[in-house]
Amino acid sequence: MLLEVEGLCVNYGHIEAIRDISFGVPEGTVTTLIGANGAGKTTTLKTVSGLRKVRAGTIRFEGKDITAMSPYDRVKLGISQSPEGRGCFVGMTVRENLDMGAFLRKDRKTAAYREDIDRVFTLFPRLQEREKQTAGSMSGGEQQMLAIGRALMARPRLVLLDEPSMGLAPKLIQQIFSIITEINEQGTTVLLVEQNAAQALKRSHEAHILETGEIVRSGTGAELAGDDAVKAAYLGGD
């Protein structure tokens, strides 16, 4: 397992947002958390990246206990997040945003760095066309691409994607999901949070269903996509 979450509990004041969840993300997979609004998906990702503190439980990355580690040190270890709501630096250009994603890297003048920029531009040609445009002047979909590209610039072992398809037109949703598969095939492990369950399950090796802070079902993407209860609750019954 690249990432192991065990007995995780997270509170906001006395609201128990996450209650004793355990799951793993095997290296090389796309692993997905599905759930309705408020189920605790974003909280789980924020806790993995270190932005929220745990009340109880353990998070391990490559077997190492990172539960008390700062977000900064987690990025150094190879965990990077593309946040919900995009979170681009709106006053900065596309290129500057990508450079921010690599803030811990000391190799910015090297061919390896250029290769990573090129990788992002190959995944998202639209970003290359708009390299010098400010993020704030780009469309929602373009900013979503930029947020993912920026997360990749840290050269993560594990990338956390929080609702990458949110608010996008159907055609762009397809494109974002294809890109997630491509990122994974290039060797990056993905922990994905999605409300678009049908698309996400299709592309996931493993998935977990979160309901009010608890994992209620786990299986392969195909198992869950074929499950009647999951279909009724999350796939519009088809």
Ligand code: ATP
């Ligand atoms: P969505 O799909 O709507 O983004 P989610 O599954 O990501 O939902 P979370 O954002 O993790 O859910 O929220 C889980 C629970 O924690 C919800 O009940 C939410 O109201 C609560 N919560 C989240 N953030 C805070 C906060 N900053 N302060 C208080 N409660 C919070």
